[in-house]
Amino acid sequence: MLKFDPGREDAFWADIERLPGYPRGEAIRLRRMLFAEDAVRRLPEVLRSVEAPEQVPLRVVMDGVPMRRGPEDLKPLVHSILQASGWAVEAIIVEPDASGQVHTDFEQIGRVQARLVPGCAVVAVGSGTITDIAKHACHLFEQSAGEIVPFVAYQTANSVSAYTSNMAPIFVRGVKRTLPSRYPDALVCDLETLRDAPDAMTAAGVGDLLAAGVSFADWYLAFRLGMDDSYTPLAETLMGSLGEDMLELAPAVRRMDLEAMGTLARWIALAGLAMSLAHATTPLSGFEHVVSHVLDMQADSTGRPLATHGAQVALASALASSAYAILLDEFDPFAIDPARCFPDDATMHRRILSAFSAIDPTGKAA
Incomplete structure (x- = not known):
């Protein structure tokens, strides 16, 4: 594996x-x-x-x-x-x-x-x-x-x-x-x-790894759009066929089998190294982690306990996967207006403040 x-x-x-x-x-x-x-x-x-x-x-x-x-x-x-x-x-x-x-x-x-x-x-x-x-x-x-x-x-x-x-x-x-x-x-x-x-902590670790199903695509897409020139295949090479392997490993993890615990720990170690060696969180932290961090900030600002990071990432990864499925099914490159895709900094800043105002009224996150 x-x-x-x-x-x-x-x-x-x-x-x-x-x-x-x-x-x-x-x-x-x-x-x-x-x-x-x-x-x-x-x-x-x-x-x-x-x-x-x-x-x-x-x-x-x-x-x-x-x-x-x-x-x-x-x-x-x-x-x-x-x-x-x-x-x-x-x-x-x-x-x-x-x-x-x-x-x-x-x-x-x-x-x-x-x-x-x-x-x-x-x-x-x-x-x-x-x-x-x-x-x-x-x-x-x-x-x-x-x-x-x-x-x-x-x-x-x-x-x-x-x-x-x-x-x-x-x-x-x-x-x-x-x-x-x-x-x-x-x-x-x-x-x-x-x-x-x-059990919730172990499930969180599996959830954190599920980000790989969409985060590699996020990073590569940003690279191809000229938004991030730091892309390297190293992280994806290190993680290998993670999605298929996790499906195979899941029943043994659920039983808390010691060998499975060791394999899961190795995957988690590889994930941390993949990001560190790439000098960025982006290989395993895409849109799904943005969702999780926003949930953390909302909880922190209201004094509520935080949910486990991995549980939030797992749910957000499912959401991001659905978004990619819609993109692949409905995307029409001829309908794109390039000028609207690359606004100036001031316009983009206003859009961010507007989009996040409901969950970040202070504007600190922007």
Whole structure:
């Protein structure tokens, strides 16, 4: 199913570095990606492999929500494994805001950044939001302190492609922006942890991947229309026959089969890498993600809890697929007025403000 397996580590990187569109000469810190049963007990080994030995101060970033791993409480288990292996562990608990949820914003990122010290290492134990908060806190600390922070992402759900991405979607004054960030140095996917994650989180990960059914077309269409000259086939080559493979994988994912959990985790890792290596979210984030981000901004502005990102993306992907079906069935190239397709900036700005005024009366998103 997987043409390129990120679990093969060095062999994986050697394979994809030969692909058209790969950013040769670019330093990529993420070299270690572990997908295995009982991988939680290999966290000490992974930390040492990214130059974070027992002598360094270790910050473990997580939220306060209990997580089960079989009969065990996951977060105390991670803490005890690291402590027993010789690290002085300091937990950084990310608290929810007034909505009852944790959001990726600069207030949360700043709280984590303030707890980092020179010479420390960081482990994020959580799903996409916690990973993005910890990732960007490390990124900002590195920029201000001028030193590298070893960072390991311990993935707690097959929920979103944030784990292997060098970008972070962050709420900036109520508007969701995707900002340059950094890769983790290593990714740890413990299959038992992924199996025991809430079903809704796993469904969200599948939903996030479904964007590939329309996002590649969005990007290629923008390229052919002269709107985006950054197009490269690398991302689509990496993801391969994702749609057909997901249909085949779905029954085993529904059963929470460990091998299927590992395969899904690899697909999600590839998705994050595909965007990062393309230096853009566009390969796997088209119109369907715009819909999801607008829903997020609406919820944030009214203080309502956010739905899972992947659930929104899945529904929006179905909508976008229907739009493409209508286009292919009804499009008449001779009815197009090119002048109306390329308005000047001022006209386009007015159209955007008008179209979004009902859901963004402040105009901040424009």
